[in-house]
Amino acid sequence: MIITDAQYKFDSLEGVNSSVKVTIDGTEVTVPLDPANRHYAEILKQVADGDLTIADADEE
Amino acid sequence: MALIKLNTRSIPDDAVTPAKVVQEGRKNLLINGGFEISQRGTYTSAASYNDGTYLIDRWETLRDGVTANYQHLVPVSGESSYGFKLIATSSAAGAIRLRQRLEIPNIYKWGARTFTLSARVKSNSSNARLLMYGGSGGGYVTMTSDSNDSHTGGGAMETLTATFTTTGSVSSEFAAFVGIDNARSASDPTIASGDYFEVYDFQMEEGSHASSFENRTPPEELALCQRYFVRVGANTGTDYNFNMRGINAVSGQTFYNNEKFPTTMRAGPTVSIFNTSESRAGTPSATSTSINGMRLDSTCGSSGMGYYRYCYTADAEL
Numbered sequence: 502m503i504i505t506d507a508q509y510k511f512d513s514l515e516g517v518n519s520s521v522k523v524t525i526d527g528t529e530v531t532v533p534l535d536p537a538n539r540h541y542a543e544i545l546k547q548v549a550d551g552d553l554t555i556a557d558a559d560e561e
Numbered sequence: 562m563a564l565i566k567l568n569t570r571s572i573p574d575d576a577v578t579p580a581k582v583v584q585e586g587r588k589n590l591l592i593n594g595g596f597e598i599s600q601r602g603t604y605t606s607a608a609s610y611n612d613g614t615y616l617i618d619r620w621e622t623l624r625d626g627v628t629a630n631y632q633h634l635v636p637v638s639g640e641s642s643y644g645f646k647l648i649a650t651s652s653a654a655g656a657i658r659l660r661q662r663l664e665i666p667n668i669y670k671w672g673a674r675t676f677t678l679s680a681r682v683k684s685n686s687s688n689a690r691l692l693m694y695g696g697s698g699g700g701y702v703t704m705t706s707d708s709n710d711s712h713t714g715g716g717a718m719e720t721l722t723a724t725f726t727t728t729g730s731v732s733s734e735f736a737a738f739v740g741i742d743n744a745r746s747a748s749d750p751t752i753a754s755g756d757y758f759e760v761y762d763f764q765m766e767e768g769s770h771a772s773s774f775e776n777r778t779p780p781e782e783l784a785l786c787q788r789y790f791v792r793v794g795a796n797t798g799t800d801y802n803f804n805m806r807g808i809n810a811v812s813g814q815t816f817y818n819n820e821k822f823p824t825t826m827r828a829g830p831t832v833s834i835f836n837t838s839e840s841r842a843g844t845p846s847a848t849s850t851s852i853n854g855m856r857l858d859s860t861c862g863s864s865g866m867g868y869y870r871y872c873y874t875a876d877a878e879l
Contacts, residue, residue: 502613512849514817519849525831526611530876531847531855533829539878540831 502526502543504553511558518558589775590676591661591737592785593619594763595642596633600783600792601874604633609650615878617645618786619661623740626655627752634759642776647740648757654749658740659760660694662879664827672729675705679722679771680739684758687714688741688750691723695735701745702727706769711744712758722771737765787824789879794836794872805870810841810861818845821854822875828852830875841867850875 505524510531512519521532525540532540547553598618607630614622622631628651634644647657678691690711693702702725704710710723721739739760743750762774777785794804808816822830832847832855839845843860850856859869 510846510848513815515849520847528833530831530833531850532831533850535829537828538831540876 508556509558588766590765596645597643598786607632621660623658626653627651629657644761646759649752652753656742660736662736675726677724677771680763681761684712686741686756689758692738724769791875807868810867812864815860818857826852826877828877830877833874837871839869842869
């Protein structure tokens with residue numbers, strides 16, 4: 502699983518980061534902040550290993 | 562009329578009676594064991610794949626050490642279901658396998674129980690076999706009955722079976738495998754280019770005996786699959802317009818729209834929005850997703866009556 506270009510998405514209605522916009526194996530997807538989601542679990546693992554950084558959300 | 566209560570668990574598995582058959586219910590614990598549902602695409606032409614790729618619903622294609630092709634097999638005369646084929650395209654020590662992970666909470670509830678795997682398999686390798694991962698502490702489960710768990714390698718259709726008993730303490734992964742692999746060994750077998758297996762009617766059922774494959778209807782099987790993966794819309798045709806939202810656009814303003822999934826998903830899914838088009842509205846973006854649905858945001862580029870349309874996938878596979 503090749504993960505690149507990770508960036509938090511800001512939910513302007515709720516006022517919190519709600520998901521991560523990321524490219525997985527060449528496809529841009531939205532990954533929820535749900536540890537049961539296998540992509541988010543892999544993102545957390547790669548962040549912990551120092552292999553991936555999640556950029557801050559764009560300013561609203 | 563007197564009511565007779567019958568405890569069917571007291572009936573030996575090999576003494577199947579109509580009473581027990583009626584109460585079997587949904588016996589195949591694997592989903593899409595008939596390999597019929599394929600929401601992600603059409604795979605009837607052979608093509609290469611990367612390790613850990615989901616193609617046909619609920620089945621993860623794996624390869625280790627070798628390159629390989631996959632192919633979705635349509636029913637042929639004498640076969641009761643669809644099938645799936647993996648074939649090595651290089652030679653090395655390795656493995657080519659299909660895996661289906663089961664949701665563990667149910668297994669914990671069952672505790673120490675006996676299950677039987679069965680599948681009809683064609684292969685030219687005597688290392689084509691059924692395996693179960695998830696013993697206490699991890700690793701492949703030791704089968705209590707595995708004399709028929711591997712193929713002869715003669716190329717003919719053979720029914721493989723293997724029985725195991727859970728300990729009530731399952732590791733983090735509980736998964737059924739079919740493929741060319743060594744039985745519970747840390748070392749991979751030698752695979753030659755052209756080694757293949759085809760699998761049909763893969764079933765995991767409670768008890769120590771394999772029974773006939775449970776053929777579920779396509780809509781029922783699709784509904785089960787959609788807990789783990791949903792695709793709405795295709796790249797062309799009428800599906801392209803299925804998800805269309807008409808809006809009274811105001812330049813610079815964001816419209817919010819809720820999309821409910823066909824069923825509650827296992828986890829908050831990874832969402833891919835594709836094949837979009839719009840007028841005055843902005844390209845829709847999934848900002849928030851949950852097990853029930855997602856919210857799409859669209860920031861308008863100009864004012865007036867407009868629309869956007871899109872297709873999506875939602876992936877909550879294990």
